[in-house]
Each structure stands twice: as C-alpha cells, then as structure tokens.
Amino acid sequence: MKRFVCLLLALALLPGCQRREDTARQSLFCMDTVMDLQVWGADAQAAAGDLAALLNDLQDQWNACDEESLIGALNQGTTQPDPQQQRLLDRVEELSRRTGGAFDPHLHSVSACWGFPTGDYRVPTREELAEALKEDDWDLGAALKGYAGDRCVELLKGYDVDRAILDLGGNIQTWGEKPDGTPWQIGIRDPRGEGLLGTVSVRGTMAVVTSGDYQRYFEADGKRYHHILDPKTGYPADSGLSAVTVICADGLTADALSTALFVLGLEAGTRLWQESGDFEAVFVLTTGEVFATEGAALSGCDYEVICRED
Ligand code: AMP
Ligand code: MG
Numbered sequence: 001m002k003r004f005v006c007l008l009l010a011l012a013l014l015p016g017c018q019r020r021e022d023t024a025r026q027s028l029f030c031m032d033t034v035m036d037l038q039v040w041g042a043d044a045q046a047a048a049g050d051l052a053a054l055l056n057d058l059q060d061q062w063n064a065c066d067e068e069s070l071i072g073a074l075n076q077g078t079t080q081p082d083p084q085q086q087r088l089l090d091r092v093e094e095l096s097r098r099t100g101g102a103f104d105p106h107l108h109s110v111s112a113c114w115g116f117p118t119g120d121y122r123v124p125t126r127e128e129l130a131e132a133l134k135e136d137d138w139d140l141g142a143a144l145k146g147y148a149g150d151r152c153v154e155l156l157k158g159y160d161v162d163r164a165i166l167d168l169g170g171n172i173q174t175w176g177e178k179p180d181g182t183p184w185q186i187g188i189r190d191p192r193g194e195g196l197l198g199t200v201s202v203r204g205t206m207a208v209v210t211s212g213d214y215q216r217y218f219e220a221d222g223k224r225y226h227h228i229l230d231p232k233t234g235y236p237a238d239s240g241l242s243a244v245t246v247i248c249a250d251g252l253t254a255d256a257l258s259t260a261l262f263v264l265g266l267e268a269g270t271r272l273w274q275e276s277g278d279f280e281a282v283f284v285l286t287t288g289e290v291f292a293t294e295g296a297a298l299s300g301c302d303y304e305v306i307c308r309e310d
Contacts, residue, residue, distance in 0.1 A: 024039045031058075031144060033169025041162040044161055071138050148251070149255075152164075163177060171209045173251055176204070188298075196300065197284065200282065207253075211261075212262075213242050243262075244262045247281070248280075
C-alpha cells in the first residue's frame with residue numbers, strides 16, 4: 001500500500017503529468033501613466049509581452065498631442081481611418097450621444113487651452129475657451145484606456161492563459177476567474193486621502209474605471225482646476241463629485257461613462273444608470289459622502305445605495 005501511494009505521488013510530481021501555471025508580471029509607462037499587467041497560465045510570458053506591445057501601439061496611434069500619430073493626422077485632415085479605427089470613432093460618437101454630450105471626444109483644443117496635455121498649466125480667458133469650443137478635433141483621452149482593456153481581452157483569448165488582471169493606470173481590467181472561485185477585489189482610491197475608500201468585487205471579464213478630480217489638476221489663486229471638462233462651458237466640471245467609478249463588462253463604455261457621470265453629477269448620473277442596464281457606479285461627492293448603485297458590490301465604507309425606481 002505504501003509503495004502504491006509513493007508511486008501516485010511520484011506520478012503527480014512528474015513534469016508533464018500536472019499542468020504548470022506560469023505567472024508573468026510586467027510594468028510599463030504608457031498613455032501617460034504607469035501600467036501593471038499580471039497574467040497567469042502556460043502562455044503568460046508571451047501574452048504579457050504582446051499585451052505591452054499592443055498598449056504601446058494604441059498609445060502611438062491615439063496620442064492627440066503627437067501630430068505624427070493617427071489621431072494627429074485625423075485632426076489635420078491628412079489621413080483616413082481604417083475600418084477598425086473608424087469603428088472606434090463611431091462607438092465614441094455613439095457614447096457621446098448616449099450621455100447627452102457629457103462625454104465629448106472633441107475637446108482637444110479646450111484641454112490644450114488649460115495646458116493639460118503638455119503640463120504647461122494656465123487659466124484661459126472665457127474668449128479663448130469660446131473659440132476652442134468651436135473646434136472639433138479628436139481627443140480620446142477619456143476612453144482610450146478602456147478601449148485598450150477591451151483590445152487586451154481580445155488578445156488574451158488567443159493564448160493559453162487562465163486569467164489576468166491589468167491595471168491600466170486607474171482603469172482595471174479583469175479577465176477570467178480566480179482558481180478559488182472568489183471574486184476579484186478592486187480597490188477604489190480615496191479621492192481626498194492616500195489610502196483606499198473601499199473595494200468592489202467583480203467576477204470574470206470586467207472593467208472598473210475611475211474618473212476623479214485628483215488624477216490631474218493644478219492650483220491657481222487658491223482654486224483647484226482639474227482635467228475633466230464640462231463640454232458646455234469648457235471649464236472643469238463642477239457637479240459636486242470628486243470621483244466616479246464605473247463597473248461594466250465593456251471597457252470602452254466604462255471609461256466613457258466614468259467621465260460622463262463625473263460631468264453629469266449624482267442626480268443626472270443616477271438617471272442615466274436607471275435608464276441603462278449595462279453598468280454600475282460609485283459616486284464620491286466633494287463632501288465625502290458615497291453613493292453606490294445597487295449592483296456595485298462595494299464594501300469597506302459607509303454608503304447610500306441607489307435603487308432602481310419601480
Ligand atoms: P478620464 O480620466 O477618463 O475621465 O478622462 C479625462 C481626459 O479626457 C482629460 O484629460 C481630457 O483629455 C479628456 N476630457 C476631459 N473632459 C472630457 C469630457 N467631458 N469628455 C471627453 N473627454 C474629456
Ligand atoms: Mg474616462
């Protein structure tokens with residue numbers, strides 16, 4: 001009997017008898033942020049390398065500050081998008097309509113007036129903003145990382161990998177299930193502190209995307225000017241929120257909606273959620289109060305639940 005158990009153990013330890021799970025972790029600076037990719041599975045190393053290459057490629061195509069990029073050429077009218085690029089542009093236009101224009105992918109000139117793309121911050125005049133608002137040059141900064149998450153998921157499907165968690169600079173994209181069956185736990189940063197506000201639990205393929213007034217801003221005359229702009233005025237959105245997190249199976253939608261909900265504020269944002277069925281949201285007010293839609297699976301903090309109207 002002893003010998004039989006030993007044989008079983010030896011068989012189980014033989015290479016090839018058990019599927020080995022490799023892990024790969026890669027950090028990169030891309031799309032103006034630090035990204036952290038973690039992949040598990042037999043092809044983890046190859047997949048992580050190809051994910052990084054894909055992310056760099058998307059950055060090179062869609063960096064509105066680079067005149068040599070695809071989006072730079074589109075803004076100068078010197079090129080035409082290919083069918084895949086056109087599909088992305090069509091989808092962001094559709095998301096803009098869905099949010100009543102709160103998500104506006106044509107704010108590059110307005111953002112440039114404030115110096116956000118370059119870091120040369122300044123407060124523009126009303127006249128400058130009025131002129132810039134007439135321009136319609138593309139800026140996909142509010143949606144690109146979410147779209148990149150979707151493209152990463154597509155890429156992962158072609159590899160022998162079990163699961164992945166991709167931190168695309170505040171945009172978290174999960175793929176696959178954890179082996180112990182527990183959900184992924186995604187921390188949400190406290191917009192006015194160093195630590196976490198709370199945690200949302202998600203399963204399978206999901207995007208968890210946060211837009212906040214703490215992510216990029218400057219101060220002038222004692223006032224904070226942040227990078228999420230109200231397309232109606234050209235000024236930083238002042239809707240009473242300091243951060244919004246959107247949880248959605250589609251990364252592009254999550255990213256566009258996080259920006260849009262930040263512009264819309266709690267009330268109009270809640271209305272958009274009530275008439276939709278494809279996302280959940282966590283709203284953090286400038287007062288520090290937290291509201292979460294009923295499916296958001298938020299834990300670790302006190303909050304008021306937003307329910308669907310009957
Ligand atoms: P996010 O962090 O996803 O909310 O995106 C913010 C970035 O999107 C900014 O740095 C601008 O490049 C751009 N942006 C600012 N305001 C808007 C808006 N209302 N709609 C779409 N893009 C915006
Ligand atoms: Mg966004």
